[in-house]
Amino acid sequence: MVTSIHFQHNGRSYEVAVKREQRMDYRLKIKKSGGLVASIPKRASLKSLEDFLEHSRAEIGKYLDRVSAYANQTPKYTFSEGEYITIAERPFRVVKAAIKPGHKLKAAVDEKRLEIHIYSGTKLNESPSATYEQQAAEAVEEALMVFSKTWxxxxxQYYGQRMSLQPSAVKISRAKTRYGSCSSRGSLNFCWRILLAPQFIADYIVVHELAHLAHLNHSKAFYSVVESAMPDYRNAQNWLKKNAALLEWPV
Incomplete structure (x- = not known):
């Protein structure tokens, strides 16, 4: 059974979804969207939850402030004609073709013209209730995944030659929390969204994962390999800590 109560912070009312579970303690999850979910013992009263929230008010407030700041920093895309989406520090202009109602949207990246084309495909839309922005975000993401594979x-190849390290394969993902990874078989995996960052950030991720081909850990020896290819890699690490919100995508 799920119900809800409200938590007040800085003049704003936050809805807290309540989940009763087979547990002994109270747990509160704060989502990036600002939503709150409280997991409580099955027999616990809502009054006991309110007391828990009040007792934890200061800590909850800090987290909510962080979530709010994160949301304010997150880019807002409308995918309207003439909008610019920056990819690896290059501004790509959105170009819309005739959009047919009820048809699934598709997108293509024109690297020479620095354009992202959004148009109607031949298939009917499987989610007719989805907004244009949601459909366009999915279509553009698909196109940028293809583009990012080449990028x-x-x-x-560039850094691999400099570092004398070559992977067995290069793959692209939609990972939400990992920007890159290296498998034990030498395959490198990159999240396409890293291209929403400045190029030196994307290059750092490339160098970082290539270095894992030499050391599949985060030892001093590993960072020595990273530093040899990118002496200012710490600047990239600091940027990622402060600007992760800029790499969010609508879907």
Whole structure:
């Protein structure tokens, strides 16, 4: 059974979804969207939850402030004609073709013209209730994944030659929390969203994962390999800590 109560912070009312579970303690999850979910013992009263929230008010407030600041920093895309989406520090202009109602949207990246084309495909839309922005975000993401495969392959080749390290494969993902990874078989995986950051950030991710081909850990020896290819890699690490919100995507 799920019900809800409200928590007040800085003049704003936050809805707290309540989940009763087979547990002994109280747990509160704060989502990036600002939503709150409280998991409580099955027999616990809502009054006991309110007391828990009040007792934890200061800590909850800090988290809510962080979530609010994160949301304010997150880019807002409308995918309207003439909008610019920056990819690896290059501004790509959105170009819309005739959009057919009820048809699934598709997108394509024109790297020479620095354009992202959004148009109607031949298939009917499987989610008719989805807004244009939601459909466009999905279509553009698909196109940027294709584009990023070529982009990362080029940068891996460039840095791989400098570092004398070559992967067995380069793959692209939609990972929400990991920007890159290296498998034990030498395959590198990159999240396409890293291209929403400045290029030196994307290059750092490339160097970081290539270094894992030499050391599959985060030891001093590993960072020595990273530093040899990118002496200012700490600047990239600091940027990621402060600007992760800029890499959010609507879907």
């Amino acid at each position: 990362f392959a080029r940068r891996v």
